[in-house]
Amino acid sequence: MPLPDTLRPDSLRVDARLRLARGLSWVAAQRGDHPSRLLHWPWRENPYPTYARLREQGPVVTSSLGFLSANSHAAVREVLRGRDFGVEPPEGFSSPAQFRVVDLSFLQMDAPEHTRLRALARPAFTPRRMRGYASEIEKITGELLDRALARGGFDLMADFAQKLPIAVISRLLGIPERDDAEFVRIGNLLGGALDGAQSARHVRQIRNASAELDVMFERLMAERRRDPREDVISALVADTDEGRMSAAELRDMCRLLLLAGFETTVNLIGNGMMALLRHRDQWERLVADPELAGSAVEESLRFDSPVQLTGRWAHTDTEVDGVRVRRGGQVMALIGSADRDPAHFAEPDRFDITRTDAGDHLAFSGGEHYCLGAPLARLEGRIALRALAERAPGLRPTAMPTRRRTLTVRSLSAFPVTTGSR
Numbered sequence: 001m002p003l004p005d006t007l008r009p010d011s012l013r014v015d016a017r018l019r020l021a022r023g024l025s026w027v028a029a030q031r032g033d034h035p036s037r038l039l040h041w042p043w044r045e046n047p048y049p050t051y052a053r054l055r056e057q058g059p060v061v062t063s064s065l066g067f068l069s070a071n072s073h074a075a076v077r078e079v080l081r082g083r084d085f086g087v088e089p090p091e092g093f094s095s096p097a098q099f100r101v102v103d104l105s106f107l108q109m110d111a112p113e114h115t116r117l118r119a120l121a122r123p124a125f126t127p128r129r130m131r132g133y134a135s136e137i138e139k140i141t142g143e144l145l146d147r148a149l150a151r152g153g154f155d156l157m158a159d160f161a162q163k164l165p166i167a168v169i170s171r172l173l174g175i176p177e178r179d180d181a182e183f184v185r186i187g188n189l190l191g192g193a194l195d196g197a198q199s200a201r202h203v204r205q206i207r208n209a210s211a212e213l214d215v216m217f218e219r220l221m222a223e224r225r226r227d228p229r230e231d232v233i234s235a236l237v238a239d240t241d242e243g244r245m246s247a248a249e250l251r252d253m254c255r256l257l258l259l260a261g262f263e264t265t266v267n268l269i270g271n272g273m274m275a276l277l278r279h280r281d282q283w284e285r286l287v288a289d290p291e292l293a294g295s296a297v298e299e300s301l302r303f304d305s306p307v308q309l310t311g312r313w314a315h316t317d318t319e320v321d322g323v324r325v326r327r328g329g330q331v332m333a334l335i336g337s338a339d340r341d342p343a344h345f346a347e348p349d350r351f352d353i354t355r356t357d358a359g360d361h362l363a364f365s366g367g368e369h370y371c372l373g374a375p376l377a378r379l380e381g382r383i384a385l386r387a388l389a390e391r392a393p394g395l396r397p398t399a400m401p402t403r404r405r406t407l408t409v410r411s412l413s414a415f416p417v418t419t420g421s422r
């Protein structure tokens, strides 16, 4: 994808523009503009009090900078499902330049292109495929835990939560084993890009990371064309040969699948385990009955969602939960706020793995863009939490976890734990 002129990393104006945008929202945040606060530390380290203030202000709130935030469960659901909204700006409007740094295929497209490309990716995530992946995920989980638990003390993120989804999505796509740490670095850079680029240097880093992936995917596509295997890339290469998508579209789709596969499930496991170990009674329940792993996954997704927000544009003058939104309105749909809405969930700030309506969360979005990988994420999450509860019942933190400075993706970078006795 050619870089938009406004974001040529060598342009001196890039830094000025990006820093100005950040500076303006910082000033708005300081003056008490709650939607802007979500874009900055310290508020975004723990966004839940800001979400509560926003819900008190209304289901939809207009920031002093002009964008809107959808805060209630009803409003977020309406924005995600509503036909009046799209992920692309309507004619006459354009996305702020800092958000146009990485191409994430059909995640960033409206119908009809979205429909065509999503349909091509869908066969990789059917229930039959999931049954096929389960034993592989169990095997990888077992091997990772053998190594980590043998050491007693380990980093739940680096030694387990990051490694499992990377191994799974790599095998599914057919990517040969490679240096995990290098992959984590690329994933973090591209995942962080969802919050918008912050400087010319940042734009350059993101573009380089994306280019590194492109080289790898182009090589893989050529190899699979010559020598097809049982993996997703081989199946998709056939679609390009038969004219259903171009080679460039396939490369962008692979980038999306890889990133979606390893910037999210990592945090379902990390955020879920942090909640479980901080609410010891809930961990003990899971240890006593590992069959609860499925509902622990749903409650973790609700309580501390790996993807906290997503964006939509109003394509026509419309109404959301009784509030008027004009065509061209840019809405930040706050998934993390929706899932703590007391109008929808009783005692939403309580972490309870036996909650029966936890599955009503919007962690996987809704409508046309509902997460394609949700069955895979749920399967991995269930296998991971169950295995940890069965094999490390005495698990406990040994230090405060370290948080990554991102908002869209809510993520820990380190979480030291020990298997010590209970």
Ligand code: HEM
Pocket: 080, 106, 107, 108, 118, 169, 256, 257, 258, 260, 261, 262, 264, 265, 268, 305, 306, 307, 310, 311, 363, 364, 365, 366, 368, 369, 370, 371, 372, 373, 374, 376, 377
């Ligand atoms: C716990 C883990 C996961 C969470 C919380 C999650 C969350 C999300 C969300 C919120 C969206 C929609 C964003 C929007 O509406 O703008 C989405 C889309 C998507 N996810 Fe996931 N995801 C997870 C795991 C996965 C996995 C493992 C894959 C597999 C590769 C995946 C593939 C996708 C794809 C391809 C889309 C684009 C769907 C579309 O635009 O039609 N996700 N995900």
